[in-house]
Amino acid sequence: MSGPVLARRGFLASAAGLAAALTLAACGGESTTTGTAAPTASGPAAQAWTFIDDRGKKIDQPKAPSRIVAQVGAAAALWDFGVRPIAVFGPHKLQDGTKDPQVGNVDIAKVEGLGNVWDEFNVEKYISLQPDLLVSSMYIKGTLWYVPERSKSTIEQVAPTAGVMLTGRSATQVISKYEELATSLGASMEGVAEAKARMEAATEELAQFKNLKILMMSGGADAMWVVNPPEYPDIVHLMNAGLDVVKPAKVDEGGFFQTLSWENADEYDADVILYDTRTQSLKPEEMLKKPTFAKLPAVKAGQLYPWNAEAPYSYQGYAAFLEGLVANLKKAKELP
Structure with a gap:
């Protein structure tokens, strides 16, 4: 990561x-x-x-x-x-x-x-x-x-x-x-005013998903990382907009995330999992080979969606990121 x-x-x-x-x-x-x-x-x-x-x-x-x-x-x-x-x-x-x-x-x-x-x-x-x-x-x-x-x-x-x-x-x-x-x-x-309006509109839409518990993570060969929301500008933005994002109980030194073995991938309950899409992170098909991860309720329900962890810090970049997230969360539901 x-x-x-x-x-x-x-x-x-x-x-x-x-x-x-x-x-x-x-x-x-x-x-x-x-x-x-x-x-x-x-x-x-x-x-x-x-x-x-x-x-x-x-x-x-x-x-x-x-x-x-x-x-x-x-x-x-x-x-x-x-x-x-x-x-x-x-x-x-x-x-x-x-x-x-x-x-x-x-x-x-x-x-x-x-x-x-x-x-x-x-x-x-x-x-x-x-x-x-x-x-x-x-x-x-x-x-x-x-x-x-x-x-x-x-x-x-x-x-x-x-x-x-x-x-x-x-x-x-x-x-x-x-x-x-x-x-x-x-x-x-050029195009900044229009992109800012799109970003603001997508941000307002996030409030409708406040009842979903969301886990944001990245996968590696031997571990998964549960990110610590206050350290990430995009997640701070999502939480300010009303999303309920899992905060790990015990973060690693440095404060950015908690490292879990794949055997402990079920440490936190979540309705939705957002996974890091960067090239150095595992793809969904690779993570699904990890038995504990594959059995997670959100994964079994198909509520595993991409997280663009380094979206450009521009109105254009965030308009696209948030619009895509809204579209995915509209497909999700609370799990038992």
Whole structure:
């Protein structure tokens, strides 16, 4: 389970070679990226640019950044607001070459890829792109998601970085922060108003399912993880809208989830189970091979539905996520 597992995992701590990096920067020529710069209006681009990120870090630039590199979740959010990063890092391409769902609407044919898995970040390519800004979400304050600890000092000297906090917030708060950043960058905001209305309408519909007990989980080869609602912006949003989501009685160190063996998959009662759809999580057909899980009332009733655990933090991303959830919950019923 990428988010919570890695968020509590100790990061690798070897220092990057700054001298070599700076040499590369000095020798770097024109970027070969096929991405397009973030759209900036004449006003923001012509004026000094200031942004305060969720670390409380104030970033001052002579003009609004246009050459933006972003972690895939941040890139997906910014893309929907009209900002076009030139490169991304984190899971964006599946083994068959198609897009990873985590990258949202980003056209991966038009951006450079700096890394596709955990602890993979091509520092040399990053330097050659001559970025103005790096943007990433944060599960832990001060730790930019998918920025390797061993390369952090080099990466942060190449260009300013901005972090958007996820943990302990609602989705609307996270979306608002990305909207603030995108607005400051002169984003087009095309389709945003319509998507916001869709998201609000779908959110209102969730109240009709308040009598359903919902378990949200992710599956691994040897364990299942029951997520801890307060740590996830999307689940906070769902609970604020009226859904009754199981909160594990005993969470693991780090607070993101409770680990259960598959033999103990029946620890909590639920009418509906929402499963993590990310590529690193088990698919339903794989989880159904676990006898205890297969016998759960919700599973036997066919009330096992997908959970897009990293929906883009944009109004478009959440409108689609919530509309799909509403459609599935309309098929569910309370179980004896």
